Amino acid sequence: MSTGSSSPGSLCDGIPPDEGRCEPVDLVLAHLTSGLRPAKWPELRRKLRQGTPPTVRTDEARTARDAASWRARWQRADFRDELRHTTYARTFFLFGSRDVFAETAMCFAHAAGRGPYRKSVAKGHSALMASLPSLIRPPGGGHPVEVLICFRPCPPYVPFKRPGR
Structure with missing residues (x-):
């Protein structure tokens, strides 16, 4: 459900879903304050293809704390820390804060x-594991967008053996 390129390492090159119809897309996470405009993404993507792909270290304890902080505030009446989304140039963009991205990361870690x-x-x-938290509807209504997080063994791991067996 987004639009991405068929570049090496692209999510678009992944395994198709078990059911339903969708178009594989790339995923971009952007902090609300970054000022990233989806219309500028194709140009930026071309520039990123040059050189070594970036790698990052993670701090799982900090991510868990930030996710717990997000969950503690989630049902408050004044809560506004939600994921915003759009699709452009075969890329699915998620815009949010560190805390909502931390909760999203915990959903992927669970899967x-x-x-x-x-x-x-x-x-x-595949096995349905979760859905993205607090994904808000785009302005103007319409059908809600739901992003499901599934686990599916990838070739060459099929047939897949469950852990402990």
Whole structure:
């Protein structure tokens, strides 16, 4: 559900879903204060292809604390820390704060850590693990967008053996 290029390492080159119809896309996470405009993305993407792909270190304890902070505020009436999204140039953009991205990261970590234990993955099927938190509807209404986080074993790991077996 976004639009991305078929460059090496692109999400667009991933495994197609088990069900439904969708177009694979790239994913860009951008802090609300970054000023990234999706219309400028194709030009920026061309520049990023040159050179070594960036790598980062993670601080899982900090991410867990920030996610817990987000969850503690989530149901308050004055809560406004939500994910905003748009799709442009085959790329799905998510805009938000560090805390909502931390909660999103925890959803992906849950899928990666617990997904292999689901019975269906041993048969090569995907397992629904979570959905993106607090993804708000675009202005003007319409159908809500829901991004589901699934775990599915990738070739050459199929047939996949669940951990502990």
